[in-house]
Amino acid sequence: MNIYIITFGILLISMGALMSGSFAIPFDKVKNWKWENYWLIYSLFAYIVVPLAICFVFVPNFVQALGAIPVRTIGWVFLMGVIYGAANLTFGLSLRYLGIALGYALSLGLMMAIGTLVPPMLDGRLAKLFEGNGGMMLLAGIFISLVGIAISGYAGFLKSKQINLKEGVNREFNISKGVSAALFVGIAGSAAALGILVFASFLIGISGSI
Numbered sequence: 001m002n003i004y005i006i007t008f009g010i011l012l013i014s015m016g017a018l019m020s021g022s023f024a025i026p027f028d029k030v031k032n033w034k035w036e037n038y039w040l041i042y043s044l045f046a047y048i049v050v051p052l053a054i055c056f057v058f059v060p061n062f063v064q065a066l067g068a069i070p071v072r073t074i075g076w077v078f079l080m081g082v083i084y085g086a087a088n089l090t091f092g093l094s095l096r097y098l099g100i101a102l103g104y105a106l107s108l109g110l111m112m113a114i115g116t117l118v119p120p121m122l123d124g125r126l127a128k129l130f131e132g133n134g135g136m137m138l139l140a141g142i143f144i145s146l147v148g149i150a151i152s153g154y155a156g157f158l159k160s161k162q163i164n165l166k167e168g169v170n171r172e173f174n175i176s177k178g179v180s181a182a183l184f185v186g187i188a189g190s191a192a193a194l195g196i197l198v199f200a201s202f203l204i205g206i207s208g209s210i
Contacts, residue, residue, distance in 0.1 A: 020108070024100050039092040047085065073198060080195030087111070087188035090181045097178035105152035106179065109145050110186025116142060118190040119197045153179065 023042075030038050055062045066074075095103035116138070120126045130139060 021104070024095060024104070027095070028100060035092065035096050039089070042092075043085075043088070047088075076198045077195045080191040080198065083188050083191035084195065087185045087191065090188070091185045094178050094181040094185060096172055097174040097181065099173065102152055102155060103178060103182065106149060106182035107185040107189075109149040109152070110182060111189035113142050113145050113149075114186045115190035115193045119193045122194070123197065 023046075027038060059065060091103075091107050094107045097103070098106065117126065120129045129135060
């Protein structure tokens with residue numbers, strides 16, 4: 001039974017990675033809109049319309065279930081969502097100033113590395129996280145991500161030196177603004193994991209009281 005659960009989890013991760021890695025591709029085809037306009041449409045559907053629709057379809061008595069959650073828990077999750085929303089908005093800026101390939105590599109690479117470490121650091125699980133073979137694999141994954149970030153950063157440095165010598169490149173390319181935005185995304189993006197941690201703690205508390 002466990003092998004099926006693991007396989008299903010890997011398939012979900014793969015599907016999420018495919019969607020996360022491809023959603024911004026059409027943005028390169030949008031030529032007549034300002035960045036703020038198409039990012040607003042994306043955010044409206046990605047963070048409001050589609051999640052609500054999925055909750056109403058797949059969560060029985062969604063409104064009643066939401067009402068049963070303590071206000072304090074909802075408040076913390078909402079706050080983490082606000083911070084993550086600011087990170088996602090800044091992620092859009094990183095794509096604007098660095099381009100899709102470089103913006104993705106820096107922003108999401110930093111978010112993955114920092115987001116993996118911050119939640120267990122805050123709840124005291126960091127040392128335990130790195131125990132055993134699984135911990136070594138996690139460390140290796142984070143190290144590989146940091147190497148990729150360093151290579152991508154160097155690529156951005158080279159691109160910034162050549163940007164005025166070629167035609168057809170992104171004229172809004174700005175390495176300093178883009179890297180600053182990517183750093184903010186990496187730090188603030190961990191708020192999503194923190195929000196899940198808050199809600200998971202609430203669920204664990206419920207299960208322990210039953």
